[in-house]
Amino acid sequence: MNNLEYNLEVNIAALKLKNPVMPASGTFGYGEECSNFVDLNKIGAIVPKSITLKEREGNPQPRIYEAIGGIINSIGLENIGVDRFISEKLPFYNQFATPVIVSIAGETLEEYIRLTERLNEANKEGLPVHGIEANLSCPNVKKGKRFSEDPKGTYELIKALKSITKTTDLSIWAKFSPYSFDSVKAACDAGADAVVLINTLPAFGIYKRKIKPGEREYIIGGLSGPCIKPIGLYNVREASEIVDVPIIGVGGITNTDDAIEYLRCGASAIQVGTANFINFGVMLSIIKGLKNYMKEHKIKDINDLIGKLV
């Protein structure tokens, strides 16, 4: 098939992606670990796991629970912190012609601001950071609720990040927990370049197997995987009715059909999460599947699929 005949390129505000498929933060490490299995030049964007100001060890075990049609995770944002991320990980991405969207997480507005300032400086120094995905599913310790449950706080946060990045071309994406429509609207009013829907759903699981001494027999964490796809689709569809910025759909995508459903519901691009744990090659299969689908249905431009639901 001649790829030139079939356009998979999508624009997420000012950012051009060669195709609409990328990993969901936290399910693809820093990208480096997976680069032996997945050619990072072939995916639409690189989205590493969320980074915080300070290095975090994450939560004690157990951290994963197998639910029906998905998993519950309680990783607790384990990561190496922004300084090490900039010095140890960002240079690695230089070898790829793929935009890097750095996911950030904080406990206060000030932490998101500091993280964005650091990444904006890195961008000015020529390091490969093209966008920031603000993970707003984190609890705001000052307000006792998640950022994404607080439209006013979301507005303030996105406005601040946009103001820091106004002299660079860094895109600001805002990622939300499900059903945060007032905050989604607020983020767009504040100038977000794109919104990412959805993060995991709060969930509880009790282990049936014998646990190791000292370990909890239950988990409170975030539910992901195929079982949340209808919720992801609902959120993308609803959001597409209320905002004009591009939407990145995520939640339960495991194959090309799932990806097409998200695009047709109004997503301009999609992220693959839990499915990466089963098969690192899944994103490449989806990209190939999208090309085949377009060929089969004589669709020259993937953008003609976006939001096309009768």
Ligand SMILES: Cc1cc2nc3c(=O)[nH]c(=O)nc-3n(C[C@H](O)[C@H](O)[C@H](O)COP(=O)(O)O)c2cc1C
């Ligand atoms: C093990 C694990 C770790 C995750 N870590 C993050 C993270 O660091 N930051 C973030 O924004 N989302 C994180 N997520 C949420 C995913 O990015 C995604 O929004 C969610 O899993 C839904 O997609 P899926 O059903 O395809 O997995 C994580 C999910 C899993 C399963």
